[in-house]
Amino acid sequence: MGAGVVDGEELARQLDSVEQELQANGRSLAELARLRERLTDLADRAAWVGDDAGRKHLVGRAGALLPKIGH
Numbered sequence: 001m002g003a004g005v006v007d008g009e010e011l012a013r014q015l016d017s018v019e020q021e022l023q024a025n026g027r028s029l030a031e032l033a034r035l036r037e038r039l040t041d042l043a044d045r046a047a048w049v050g051d052d053a054g055r056k057h058l059v060g061r062a063g064a065l066l067p068k069i070g071h
Contacts, residue, residue, distance in 0.1 A: 039065055
């Protein structure tokens with residue numbers, strides 16, 4: 001993989017991980033802040049996926065998870 005290439009499959013696995021963490025009970029405000037930061041980073045990286053359909057899917061997944069974290 002060349003420099004600057006984003007692995008869409010790895011991002012999908014990381015989004016799965018964030019989603020699983022969101023489903024866990026008893027999250028503190030610090031944990032939610034960490035998840036929000038991680039999810040925002042994943043969304044930013046997803047914007048650089050070369051495959052158009054993959055990019056749209058990953059950005060959409062990240063966007064759908066953000067409201068679950070809350071404000």
